Amino acid sequence: MEIVLYGYWRSGTSYRTRIALNLKGLSYRQTTLDLRAGAQNSPEYKALNPQGLLPALEVDGATLTQSPAILEWLEERFPEPPLLPKTMDERAIVRAMAATIGCDIHPLNNLRVLKALKGSLGASQEQVNSWIARWIGDGFAALEQAIARHGQGFAYGDAPTLVDCYLVPQVYSAERFGVDLSPYPKLMEAASLARSLPAFAAAHPDNQPDAD
Missing domain, CATH: 1.20.1050.10 (Glutathione S-transferase Yfyf (Class Pi); Chain A, domain 2)
Incomplete structure:
Protein backbone atom coordinates (compact mmCIF):
# COMPACT_ATOMS: atom_id res chain seq x y z
CA MET A 1 0.00 0.00 0.00
CA GLU A 2 1.37 3.40 -1.03
CA ILE A 3 0.18 6.55 0.71
CA VAL A 4 0.71 9.85 -1.09
CA LEU A 5 0.23 13.12 0.80
CA TYR A 6 -0.32 16.24 -1.26
CA GLY A 7 0.69 19.12 0.96
CA TYR A 8 2.92 22.08 1.67
CA TRP A 9 5.55 22.42 4.36
CA ARG A 10 3.97 25.39 6.16
CA SER A 11 0.33 24.40 5.68
CA GLY A 12 -1.27 23.80 9.09
CA THR A 13 -3.67 21.20 7.72
CA SER A 14 -0.82 19.34 6.04
CA TYR A 15 1.16 19.59 9.29
CA ARG A 16 -1.63 18.01 11.35
CA THR A 17 -2.01 15.25 8.77
CA ARG A 18 1.73 14.49 8.86
CA ILE A 19 1.54 14.25 12.66
CA ALA A 20 -1.33 11.76 12.51
CA LEU A 21 0.43 9.65 9.86
CA ASN A 22 3.58 9.61 11.97
CA LEU A 23 1.73 8.71 15.17
CA LYS A 24 0.16 5.78 13.31
CA GLY A 25 3.61 4.68 12.16
CA LEU A 26 2.71 4.93 8.48
CA SER A 27 5.15 5.53 5.65
CA TYR A 28 4.06 8.03 3.02
CA ARG A 29 5.37 9.89 0.02
CA GLN A 30 4.95 13.66 -0.16
CA THR A 31 3.99 15.64 -3.24
CA THR A 32 4.54 19.36 -2.78
CA LEU A 33 2.15 22.08 -3.89
CA ASP A 34 3.59 25.55 -3.27
CA LEU A 35 0.69 27.66 -2.01
CA ARG A 36 2.60 30.89 -2.62
CA ALA A 37 2.84 30.05 -6.32
CA GLY A 38 -0.80 28.94 -6.54
CA ALA A 39 0.09 25.34 -7.39
CA GLN A 40 -3.06 24.16 -5.60
CA ASN A 41 -5.10 25.80 -8.37
CA SER A 42 -3.45 23.90 -11.21
CA PRO A 43 -5.79 21.89 -13.46
CA GLU A 44 -3.91 18.72 -12.54
CA TYR A 45 -4.49 19.13 -8.81
CA LYS A 46 -8.07 20.36 -9.21
CA ALA A 47 -8.81 17.21 -11.18
CA LEU A 48 -7.76 15.36 -8.02
CA ASN A 49 -9.32 17.77 -5.52
CA PRO A 50 -11.85 20.16 -7.13
CA GLN A 51 -11.79 22.46 -4.09
CA GLY A 52 -8.11 23.12 -4.64
CA LEU A 53 -7.23 22.96 -0.95
CA LEU A 54 -4.61 21.04 1.00
CA PRO A 55 -4.09 18.35 1.98
CA ALA A 56 -5.21 15.45 -0.13
CA LEU A 57 -4.34 11.82 0.56
CA GLU A 58 -4.18 9.12 -2.09
CA VAL A 59 -4.38 5.56 -0.76
CA ASP A 60 -5.81 2.28 -2.02
CA GLY A 61 -7.13 3.95 -5.17
CA ALA A 62 -9.11 6.57 -3.23
CA THR A 63 -8.49 10.29 -2.91
CA LEU A 64 -9.34 11.71 0.50
CA THR A 65 -9.66 15.45 1.17
CA GLN A 66 -10.32 17.73 4.14
CA SER A 67 -7.95 17.00 7.02
CA PRO A 68 -10.68 16.29 9.64
CA ALA A 69 -12.05 13.55 7.39
CA ILE A 70 -8.54 12.25 6.66
CA LEU A 71 -7.65 12.04 10.35
CA GLU A 72 -10.90 10.25 11.15
CA TRP A 73 -10.26 7.84 8.27
CA LEU A 74 -6.77 7.13 9.59
CA GLU A 75 -8.23 6.41 13.03
CA GLU A 76 -10.76 3.96 11.58
CA ARG A 77 -8.41 2.31 9.11
CA PHE A 78 -5.43 2.10 11.49
CA PRO A 79 -6.90 2.02 15.01
CA GLU A 80 -3.58 1.46 16.81
CA PRO A 81 -2.30 3.47 18.49
CA PRO A 82 -5.64 5.16 19.12
CA LEU A 83 -6.03 8.92 18.75
CA LEU A 84 -9.50 8.90 20.26
CA PRO A 85 -10.44 7.78 23.80
CA LYS A 86 -12.49 4.69 24.60
CA THR A 87 -15.84 6.10 25.65
Whole structure:
Protein backbone atom coordinates (compact mmCIF):
# COMPACT_ATOMS: atom_id res chain seq x y z
CA MET A 1 0.00 0.00 0.00
CA GLU A 2 1.37 3.40 -1.03
CA ILE A 3 0.18 6.55 0.71
CA VAL A 4 0.71 9.85 -1.09
CA LEU A 5 0.23 13.12 0.80
CA TYR A 6 -0.32 16.24 -1.26
CA GLY A 7 0.69 19.12 0.96
CA TYR A 8 2.92 22.08 1.67
CA TRP A 9 5.55 22.42 4.36
CA ARG A 10 3.97 25.39 6.16
CA SER A 11 0.33 24.40 5.68
CA GLY A 12 -1.27 23.80 9.09
CA THR A 13 -3.67 21.20 7.72
CA SER A 14 -0.82 19.34 6.04
CA TYR A 15 1.16 19.59 9.29
CA ARG A 16 -1.63 18.01 11.35
CA THR A 17 -2.01 15.25 8.77
CA ARG A 18 1.73 14.49 8.86
CA ILE A 19 1.54 14.25 12.66
CA ALA A 20 -1.33 11.76 12.51
CA LEU A 21 0.43 9.65 9.86
CA ASN A 22 3.58 9.61 11.97
CA LEU A 23 1.73 8.71 15.17
CA LYS A 24 0.16 5.78 13.31
CA GLY A 25 3.61 4.68 12.16
CA LEU A 26 2.71 4.93 8.48
CA SER A 27 5.15 5.53 5.65
CA TYR A 28 4.06 8.03 3.02
CA ARG A 29 5.37 9.89 0.02
CA GLN A 30 4.95 13.66 -0.16
CA THR A 31 3.99 15.64 -3.24
CA THR A 32 4.54 19.36 -2.78
CA LEU A 33 2.15 22.08 -3.89
CA ASP A 34 3.59 25.55 -3.27
CA LEU A 35 0.69 27.66 -2.01
CA ARG A 36 2.60 30.89 -2.62
CA ALA A 37 2.84 30.05 -6.32
CA GLY A 38 -0.80 28.94 -6.54
CA ALA A 39 0.09 25.34 -7.39
CA GLN A 40 -3.06 24.16 -5.60
CA ASN A 41 -5.10 25.80 -8.37
CA SER A 42 -3.45 23.90 -11.21
CA PRO A 43 -5.79 21.89 -13.46
CA GLU A 44 -3.91 18.72 -12.54
CA TYR A 45 -4.49 19.13 -8.81
CA LYS A 46 -8.07 20.36 -9.21
CA ALA A 47 -8.81 17.21 -11.18
CA LEU A 48 -7.76 15.36 -8.02
CA ASN A 49 -9.32 17.77 -5.52
CA PRO A 50 -11.85 20.16 -7.13
CA GLN A 51 -11.79 22.46 -4.09
CA GLY A 52 -8.11 23.12 -4.64
CA LEU A 53 -7.23 22.96 -0.95
CA LEU A 54 -4.61 21.04 1.00
CA PRO A 55 -4.09 18.35 1.98
CA ALA A 56 -5.21 15.45 -0.13
CA LEU A 57 -4.34 11.82 0.56
CA GLU A 58 -4.18 9.12 -2.09
CA VAL A 59 -4.38 5.56 -0.76
CA ASP A 60 -5.81 2.28 -2.02
CA GLY A 61 -7.13 3.95 -5.17
CA ALA A 62 -9.11 6.57 -3.23
CA THR A 63 -8.49 10.29 -2.91
CA LEU A 64 -9.34 11.71 0.50
CA THR A 65 -9.66 15.45 1.17
CA GLN A 66 -10.32 17.73 4.14
CA SER A 67 -7.95 17.00 7.02
CA PRO A 68 -10.68 16.29 9.64
CA ALA A 69 -12.05 13.55 7.39
CA ILE A 70 -8.54 12.25 6.66
CA LEU A 71 -7.65 12.04 10.35
CA GLU A 72 -10.90 10.25 11.15
CA TRP A 73 -10.26 7.84 8.27
CA LEU A 74 -6.77 7.13 9.59
CA GLU A 75 -8.23 6.41 13.03
CA GLU A 76 -10.76 3.96 11.58
CA ARG A 77 -8.41 2.31 9.11
CA PHE A 78 -5.43 2.10 11.49
CA PRO A 79 -6.90 2.02 15.01
CA GLU A 80 -3.58 1.46 16.81
CA PRO A 81 -2.30 3.47 18.49
CA PRO A 82 -5.64 5.16 19.12
CA LEU A 83 -6.03 8.92 18.75
CA LEU A 84 -9.50 8.90 20.26
CA PRO A 85 -10.44 7.78 23.80
CA LYS A 86 -12.49 4.69 24.60
CA THR A 87 -15.84 6.10 25.65
CA MET A 88 -18.37 7.97 23.53
CA ASP A 89 -18.43 10.98 25.85
CA GLU A 90 -14.63 11.24 25.88
CA ARG A 91 -14.47 11.00 22.10
CA ALA A 92 -17.01 13.80 21.78
CA ILE A 93 -14.91 16.03 24.06
CA VAL A 94 -11.74 15.34 22.07
CA ARG A 95 -13.52 16.05 18.79
CA ALA A 96 -14.92 19.30 20.19
CA MET A 97 -11.50 20.43 21.36
CA ALA A 98 -10.03 19.64 17.94
CA ALA A 99 -12.90 21.46 16.24
CA THR A 100 -12.17 24.58 18.28
CA ILE A 101 -9.03 24.81 16.17
CA GLY A 102 -10.20 23.10 12.99
CA CYS A 103 -13.48 25.03 12.69
CA ASP A 104 -13.09 28.23 14.70
CA ILE A 105 -9.42 29.28 14.45
CA HIS A 106 -7.63 27.87 11.43
CA PRO A 107 -10.20 28.59 8.69
CA LEU A 108 -10.27 32.29 9.63
CA ASN A 109 -6.48 32.56 9.48
CA ASN A 110 -5.51 30.48 6.48
CA LEU A 111 -3.68 31.92 3.50
CA ARG A 112 -6.66 32.58 1.24
CA VAL A 113 -8.48 34.52 3.98
CA LEU A 114 -5.40 36.58 4.82
CA LYS A 115 -4.90 37.35 1.13
CA ALA A 116 -8.53 38.48 0.87
CA LEU A 117 -8.13 40.74 3.89
CA LYS A 118 -5.10 42.45 2.38
CA GLY A 119 -6.24 42.37 -1.24
CA SER A 120 -10.01 42.71 -1.49
CA LEU A 121 -10.49 44.64 1.76
CA GLY A 122 -7.26 46.61 1.79
CA ALA A 123 -6.26 45.69 5.34
CA SER A 124 -2.80 46.66 6.52
CA GLN A 125 -0.37 44.06 7.86
CA GLU A 126 -1.00 45.45 11.35
CA GLN A 127 -4.73 44.90 10.92
CA VAL A 128 -4.14 41.40 9.56
CA ASN A 129 -1.96 40.54 12.55
CA SER A 130 -4.66 41.85 14.88
CA TRP A 131 -7.22 39.65 13.09
CA ILE A 132 -5.00 36.60 13.48
CA ALA A 133 -4.39 37.24 17.17
CA ARG A 134 -8.09 37.78 17.86
CA TRP A 135 -9.25 34.41 16.60
CA ILE A 136 -6.31 32.50 18.02
CA GLY A 137 -6.86 34.21 21.36
CA ASP A 138 -10.58 33.40 21.48
CA GLY A 139 -9.99 29.75 20.68
CA PHE A 140 -6.94 29.30 22.87
CA ALA A 141 -8.71 30.87 25.86
CA ALA A 142 -11.40 28.18 25.63
CA LEU A 143 -8.84 25.44 25.05
CA GLU A 144 -6.82 26.56 28.06
CA GLN A 145 -9.81 25.77 30.27
CA ALA A 146 -10.51 22.47 28.53
CA ILE A 147 -6.89 21.35 28.83
CA ALA A 148 -6.81 22.33 32.51
CA ARG A 149 -9.89 20.14 33.00
CA HIS A 150 -9.02 17.16 30.81
CA GLY A 151 -5.28 17.20 30.18
CA GLN A 152 -2.87 14.90 31.95
CA GLY A 153 0.31 16.06 30.27
CA PHE A 154 -1.14 16.07 26.77
CA ALA A 155 -4.10 18.21 25.72
CA TYR A 156 -6.50 15.41 26.64
CA GLY A 157 -5.37 12.63 28.92
CA ASP A 158 -1.90 11.14 29.18
CA ALA A 159 -1.32 10.20 25.53
CA PRO A 160 -1.53 12.05 22.21
CA THR A 161 -4.98 12.41 20.70
CA LEU A 162 -6.51 14.22 17.76
CA VAL A 163 -6.39 17.40 19.85
CA ASP A 164 -2.60 17.40 19.85
CA CYS A 165 -2.53 16.86 16.08
CA TYR A 166 -4.47 20.12 15.72
CA LEU A 167 -2.89 22.03 18.58
CA VAL A 168 0.80 21.82 17.70
CA PRO A 169 0.41 23.28 14.16
CA GLN A 170 -1.80 26.06 15.50
CA VAL A 171 0.79 26.96 18.14
CA TYR A 172 3.42 27.02 15.38
CA SER A 173 1.25 29.45 13.44
CA ALA A 174 0.64 31.62 16.51
CA GLU A 175 4.37 31.81 17.18
CA ARG A 176 5.07 32.64 13.56
CA PHE A 177 2.74 35.64 13.73
CA GLY A 178 3.99 36.82 17.09
CA VAL A 179 0.82 36.09 19.09
CA ASP A 180 1.30 36.42 22.85
CA LEU A 181 0.90 32.90 24.25
CA SER A 182 1.70 33.68 27.88
CA PRO A 183 -2.01 33.62 28.92
CA TYR A 184 -2.20 29.90 28.03
CA PRO A 185 0.29 28.03 30.26
CA LYS A 186 -1.57 24.70 30.31
CA LEU A 187 -1.97 24.78 26.54
CA MET A 188 1.70 25.52 26.05
CA GLU A 189 2.75 22.76 28.45
CA ALA A 190 0.69 20.27 26.42
CA ALA A 191 2.10 21.55 23.14
CA SER A 192 5.67 21.35 24.48
CA LEU A 193 5.21 17.74 25.59
CA ALA A 194 3.75 16.77 22.22
CA ARG A 195 6.55 18.53 20.36
CA SER A 196 9.09 16.45 22.25
CA LEU A 197 7.83 13.25 20.60
CA PRO A 198 9.58 12.03 17.43
CA ALA A 199 6.28 11.82 15.50
CA PHE A 200 5.68 15.53 16.04
CA ALA A 201 9.27 16.57 15.49
CA ALA A 202 9.42 14.73 12.16
CA ALA A 203 6.24 16.50 11.02
CA HIS A 204 7.57 20.00 11.82
CA PRO A 205 7.57 22.30 8.78
CA ASP A 206 11.31 22.90 8.98
CA ASN A 207 11.91 19.16 8.59
CA GLN A 208 9.99 18.79 5.33
CA PRO A 209 11.69 18.24 1.96
CA ASP A 210 10.07 21.37 0.48
CA ALA A 211 10.95 23.72 3.37
CA ASP A 212 12.67 26.97 2.48
